Amino acid sequence: MADDDGSEVLVAQRLVVVGGDAGGMSAASAARRRLGPDELEILAFEKGRYTSYAACGIPYLVGDLVPTAEHLVARAPEVFRERQQIDVRIRHEVAEIDLDRRAVRVRDLEGGTESWEGFDQLVVATGARPVRPPLPGIDGDGVFGVQTLADGIAVRRAVDEGSPRRAVVVGGGYIGLEMAEAMVRRGLDVSLVEMAPQPMLTLDPDMGSVVADAMRELGISLHLGEGVEGFELDGGRVRAVVTTNRSLPADIVVLGLGVRPNSVLAEEAGIPVGPTGGIVTDRQMRTPVEGVWSAGDCVETFHRVSRRPVAIALGTHANKQGRIAGNNLAGGYEVFPGVIGTAISKICEIEVARTGLNEREAAEAGFQFVTATVETRTRAHYYPGAEQVKVKMVAERRTGRLLGAQIVGREGAAKRIDTVATAVWNHMRVEQVAHLDLAYAPPFSPVWDPVLIAARQADDAVRAAGR
Amino acid sequence: MADDDGSEVLVAQRLVVVGGDAGGMSAASAARRRLGPDELEILAFEKGRYTSYAACGIPYLVGDLVPTAEHLVARAPEVFRERQQIDVRIRHEVAEIDLDRRAVRVRDLEGGTESWEGFDQLVVATGARPVRPPLPGIDGDGVFGVQTLADGIAVRRAVDEGSPRRAVVVGGGYIGLEMAEAMVRRGLDVSLVEMAPQPMLTLDPDMGSVVADAMRELGISLHLGEGVEGFELDGGRVRAVVTTNRSLPADIVVLGLGVRPNSVLAEEAGIPVGPTGGIVTDRQMRTPVEGVWSAGDCVETFHRVSRRPVAIALGTHANKQGRIAGNNLAGGYEVFPGVIGTAISKICEIEVARTGLNEREAAEAGFQFVTATVETRTRAHYYPGAEQVKVKMVAERRTGRLLGAQIVGREGAAKRIDTVATAVWNHMRVEQVAHLDLAYAPPFSPVWDPVLIAARQADDAVRAAGR
Helix, strand or coil, rough: CCCCCCCCCCEEEEEEECCCHHHHHHHHHHHHHHHHCCCEEEEECCCCCCCCCCHHHHHHHHHCCCCCCCECCCHHHHHHHHHCCCCEEEEEEEEEECCCCCCEEEECCCCEEEEEEECCCCECCCCCEEECCCCCCCCCCCEEEEEHHHHHHHHHHHHHHCCCCCCEEEECCCHHHHHHHHHHHCCCEEEEEECCCCCCCCCCCCHHHHHHHHHHHHCEEEEEEECCCEEECHHHHEEEEECCCCCCECCEECCCCCEEECCHHHHHEEECCCCCCCCCCCCCCCCCCEEEEEECEEEEEECCCCCCCCCCCCHHHHHHHHHHHHHCEEEEECCCCEEECEEEEEEEEEEEEEEEEHHHHHCCCCCCCEEEEEEEEEECCCCCCCCEEEEEEEEEEECCEEEEEEECCCCHHHHHHHHHHHHHHHHCCCCHHHHHCCCCCCCCCCCCCCHHHHHHHHHHHHHCCCC | CEEECCEECCCCCCEEEEEECCHHHHHHHHHHHHHHCCEEEEEEEEECCCCEEHHHHHHHHHHCCCCCCHEECCHHHHHHHHHHEEEEEECEEEEEECCCCCCEEEEEEECEEEEECCCCEEEECCEECCCCCCCCCCCCEEEECCHHHHCCCCCHHHHHCCCCCCCCCCCHHHHHHHHHHHHCCCCCEEEECCCCCCCCCCCCCHHHHHHHHHHHCCCCCEEECEEEEEEEEECEEEEEEEECCCEECCEEEEECCCCCCCHHHHHCCCCCCCCCEEEEECCCEEEECCCECCCCCCCCCCCCCCCCCECCHHHHHHHHHHHHHHHHHHHCCCCCCCCCEEEEEEEEEEEEEEECHHHHHHHHHHCCCEEEEEEEEECCCCCCCCCCCEHHCCCCCCCCCEEEEEEEEECCHHHHHHHHHHHHCCEHHHHHHHHHCCCCCCCCCEEECCHHHHHHHHHHHHHHHHH
């Protein structure tokens, strides 16, 4: 349409973002960098009180390595509003997406009112929801999830003010490990219950048992191969965790049973959800519905080695995907190339990392493979502070293609996974990896870096297995 | 030929190895793993007293991080002899190689006698020789090179016993930096003289100046852009270093002027030497002379990015090349794929690393390029111990191919160069690097790893530069 003076008047499009954390706010920010408020109105709804917070920092808030919750908030709503003209409304929950009307029904959790807000484009960034089985007593006082920053604040307060003595962590994955560290730091007696026979199911059993041993050395009681049947309460307060084998006294319980894509809202609206439970997108982060995008823990993505859809809840993916969605919806072109399952964690001095496929995943994906495991040091043997590191590599039989790796060690060990991840990403063969020009000086590495030694051993295994 | 009982009798071939350090002894060991003493006799000559020692550990011996020289010896001559039937003769110098007679003339440095030893195959692993200009006073007492373990022992003794107060390090490269750290650790007043306007010439000036600032903060007096003209002696003992600008009082002087391939012996024998001064080999580590191999600091190798011959003295290359030479001469097949100039160093808390091509090298190799430099943190901003890190990337204009990177930072910063090195090795574009699945957890990285941020910025620069 033409204005009085004959110039074109742009009618601003409206972008609605559902979810004000990493995926959603990265999308909003990237879109804003390309289009000003005259071209794109951006409205973001977040049901919690915080935007863009570091959920992965919660264990460190509880463990008192981070003094207050505010330290975990990367950018407050006012900052988005003032600096980027992004209208973020916290404590507003999107209750329904109507794709025909192209509108969302929004519930003001403070005022209790509801309203419909139209959109031209929509980013669904509803994140993950914690696994929370309906066990007897799970809603008792002192039983905590650790999904949201509000959860983290509540656990911290319980430790600060309740003076608990015994903590039980349920679940031996990344969050379980990190919460166990937090409780150790706070001086509690810590038990960890895990249904599987090992902690860290993303590692192979042999590497998981190294982690288990290290945790026991830290004084953590491990109850592996035990399922949780419920929680004993006393006047509404937890006093024990009941497993298949025993009753574990507990003053505080942390649930770390993993997360699933929070895709219910999308699914109810008719936005396709894949076999992993995550929202389906293409490489541009477009859902199959015109003008609807998705990013973050609620989507399923492509595993570049297994070539299968996977749902991996991780801040880095959420940030990248959000940025890509925002760029593209604003007229750019950038694609998310998928993931290879890189992850890292630590519990006190023990560092754990993995990338690509472990043995089970490689077998499931149809690979025949060999493995090699080496124990070496993070620095030259004569240099002070050389720490132990164990590296396991999985390589395809016949081709020698590096499929994945796992690292367990002490300080300086685990971040080496990035080198391996870059090699996996590039389809390198273990023989090629063994010849990489990696940095060497005594304070940083033995003359053969652990990654090189492991690759060399894996190459020997490939040769020994023949063609 | 047939033995009495009709079985074949093998006449063992003889391998002679010239040089008993990383390259030579790796070759000897690899050959021995393939062929037993009945098939291959191995004779190795080392003019010094030590075999397979970690030359790169010398600064830590001097700095008292390593208590004795013995800690730097990976494997003593007796161990080679007893466990691997490798006849290592220390204090034996090869004075001449006669390719026609296929023999070497060996001088017993203790006994003073000479003898000729024949060979079927020869590995030349004569290492590097330090640059040592014929300056007045350079042979004075208290002026030390730091090339051999014997040098290292001498410097350490001079610090332990001579109670020097002022040290001057000549040369601002890796060894200069590390020796400056050693002297700081030993409580000396340290000055460093470098002819170039920056330390660390393998870095671009902007990154070199970050290192310079950090060194000044450590209390080191930097005299950049000053050449050394000589050394003032007092009764044969050094008392000052005379530069183009001043006279610097010195109780002890360390020369760190770099090294050159020690290829004189080979060249005199008619083994071809290339433009870098290094011995020419093919990818199997064969010299152009039949049955003669070479490995380690004395060879020139192939730079995979510049596609030019380079001579880079580094223990990791020596070990790999030696192993490859040994494997191949014993009937195996393994090739050395070249290098990309990855290097790392630290001076006290400051970590420095580089890989690929810097600006000058990229220009010399004929690339048009853009650069991006980011300053960020090694860990999540809220996690204790997050340290500063500065990453610079050089990317080809138009294609966005990552050509090289430089990192300067504090603890946990520099070893990230391996991720970049693996990306350079694989010809990745910076846009691809920005999407890599690198490990994230708050104790290890911000949600966008410094490598990802730098790559993203470099990609922006590539796009801004247009096609």
